[in-house]
Amino acid sequence: MATKTNSRVQxxxxxxxxxxxxxxxxGELPEGKVTLxxxxxDVFWLSQLADLLDxxxxxxxxxxxxxxxxxxxxxxxxxxxxxxxxxxxxTFLSQEFPHETSPPGGA
Numbered sequence: 001m002a003t004k005t006n007s008r009v010q011x012x013x014x015x016x017x018x019x020x021x022x023x024x025x026x027g028e029l030p031e032g033k034v035t036l037x038x039x040x041x042d043v044f045w046l047s048q049l050a051d052l053l054d055x056x057x058x059x060x061x062x063x064x065x066x067x068x069x070x071x072x073x074x075x076x077x078x079x080x081x082x083x084x085x086x087x088x089x090x091t092f093l094s095q096e097f098p099h100e101t102s103p104p105g106g107a
Contacts, residue, residue, distance in 0.1 A: 008067035009068060013052065013053070016052065016054065036061070046060060
C-alpha cells in the first residue's frame with residue numbers, strides 16, 4: 001500500500017507545531033503585496049490556524065497561501081526546480097524586483 005505524501009500545508013502546520021520557537025524566515029527575500037477578500041468562514045478558520053501557528057492572521061495567511069501556491073504549481077506540472085526554473089525565476093525577479101541586487105539562490 002502506497003503512503004500518502006504530506007502536502008506543503010500539512011508540512012507547514014507540523015513544522016509550526018514542532019518548531020514554534022524557530023518561526024520566521026532565515027533570510028531576506030523580495031516580497032510582493034496581494035490584497036485578499038475572504039468569506040467569514042475562511043476568516044474564522046484563518047484565525048484558528050493563526051493561533052495554531054502562533055502567528056498573526058496576516059503571517060498565517062501568507063504562509064498558508066505560499067504553501068498552497070507551491071502545491072498548485074507542482075500539481076500543474078510547472079517547473080519548480082532545475083535550470084529551467086532558475087532561469088524563469090531570475091527573469092521574473094529582474095522584472096518584478098529590479099531593486100534587488102542579490103536575489104536568493106533558491107525558492
